[in-house]
Amino acid sequence: MRIFRQIATLLLPLFFLLPLMASAVPTVDEIVQRSNMTTYYQGQDGRVQVEMMITDSQGRERQRRLTILRIDEAKSDVVEGQAYQGGQKFYVYFHRPADVSKMAFLVWKHLEQDDDRWLYLPALDLVKRIAATDKRTSFVGSDFFYEDVSGRRLDEDNHELVETTNSYYVIKNTPKDLAGVEFSYYTMFIHKQSYIPVQVEYYDKAGVKYRVAKALGVKTIQGYPTVTKASIDNLKIGSKTVMEYTDVEYDIGLDDALFTERYLRKAPRQQLR
């Protein structure tokens, strides 16, 4: 009887928690897939106006204004079976500052190979192919990396659910290959209902937190929970970038042909407006 009691003592709490866990906690894979879909793949295409404020360690401010158009290869938002995943194309048009005004940047993002990137320089009428393959390079001089804007492949990291709080799934992501990255791991606080990563913290090889990405504002647009303001703090350098997203629109029926050399040379004004 004493043994039975001891076993019961150990197991009883589990009986209370198990049904809760089963209903509330999806698998790690499901969490990261849903979060990835919400952050980068919502709708079949989209447009956003971006206003960026870069503040360097000395407090000097630089401003960027750009329009981003996006189209997905996968015509689905279904997370089950990863139907939403696939290549994507991005068209980035720069409005400000003056030295990059009217430049256009085209990215064909692939899941299985390096992205293709082109930059159009209007003063030279030059369509330049960009050789850069490092995705953890600053995007237009900001604290955002290319990877922050277009996404990081999920299979590049091992994901571990380290904590479930009232609001968040806390996921620790450890890269499978440390060579290509400057972090040793990063922790994501993924909002349980919307799957928006509200905060992402990067730790360096010494285990020190040095970089924090935050969602500062969220709106539900056309039914999609959408980050409308985000920031990245570089704690080591002391710089910070705040991005604001306005005029967000999804499923506007963008033509795949928009993401070609034709529209690098001739900006698609209707779609940029």
Add this chain to the structure above:
Amino acid sequence: MDKRVVRSIFLWTLVSYSMMVSAEEPVLPSGLENLSPEPDVPMGLGESALPSGLDYGNLEPDLPAGLDDAAEFEGDNLSGQDWTVDGFAELRSGLWVDQHRYQKSRPLNEARLQIELEKEYSGFTVAVTADFIYDDVAADRTVALERGQGWLDLRAANIVFSPADFMDVRLGRQTLTWGTGDLVFINDLFAKDWNAFLVGRNVEYLKAPSDALKVSLFHEIANLDLIYMPRFDADRYIDGSRAAYFNSILGRITGTDAITKVDRPNDLFHDDEFSLRLYKNIGAYELALYGYDGFWKSPGGADTVTGDALFPDLTAYGASVRGPVFNGIANMEWGYYDSREDRDGHDLMINNSEQRLILGYEQELATNLTLGLQYYLERMEDYGDYRRALPAGMSAAHRSRHEYTARLTWLTMNQNLIWSLFTFYSPSDDDGYLRANLRYKYDDHLSVEAGGNLFWGDDEYTFLGQFQNNDNVYTALKYGF
């Protein structure tokens, strides 16, 4: 119930709860909080601690400093209502490293104001870009738009429209570029400004504008660009007025003492140029075929009687491919220059026909550090005829000119300090050219620049060696708006 059971439940609950209120956890943005089905926000997740904008009652996040003036963003949109105005003001000044006897006192010393206007009407867009220049070095300030001389350089004045889904048209003064070379051109036979390039202007001035009609046709099979220039747009070639060069008639390096006199094809609709490009992407690879009918863009011959430099007839065709190879981008471009006035190569005074080839590769070596390498070949046709036509005692050009180029670009200080080094080196001619440039973007408007152009060569008459008296350094201050 056993005391220990109660204690265990208590402990479990406590542990679970303490995990929920973990101090490291970010506070919920307020829009997300309302999505939560749970009625109670636990301790530490109270309303007051939430970031703004996630609350449905307060959808507008606070604007950060510097962005709070909404009016600041209104002037440069694409609304199509008004002319958009961009531009810059620039001071640029240079010095010869070792001044040649027949050279102006400085390579350049100028103030420039560029105004770029654009307006969108229903169905078409009008663009005008004009540079107003005070050029301290120029001998003549009267405006000659096609030669790029004087106080006004009209860089663009064109309209763009799409008469059909599959067609874009650009009519008027415009800059035209295609091909795969980096500062080396084969099938891009549009006008270049070699003076601007050698004396230290911004590299965007290497391209001179053309007065042209460009029709682009788009189809799944392939795309086609057709360009018609009703009057020959020559390069803004090196003529001695600013940069000294080897004058083959006089057999020595000349400058202002013997400015090239040219007999330029100039009849509207008669001395015209025609360019085409047929291109298609297959996966990540860009394939193109090119054609050109017109004239050698820089002097390619001389009149035996007058001694004037000529722009002999030229027909060219070629092909290129560009795409990812290993961890970078590789390109290959080939072209055949058919020098129609000297097809058999007998005429010493007219350029022979040539084969040209570029092999290039560019790769990111490290974050923000990129290396580009190219091999470039010019190979003369009918070399035997050329040698036979050559008078005794005159130094002969090699049949093949081999050239290597290396471009190193390094972005530092959040990409605000840009180091650039471009080197040309020809082992066959034993000459070279080094372009160095350092640019710092002080803020969103102001940038400063310093650079230099250095040339060397064993002989005075080789392609790069002829510029060896033009070594220069320059600085610039630019304000963009």
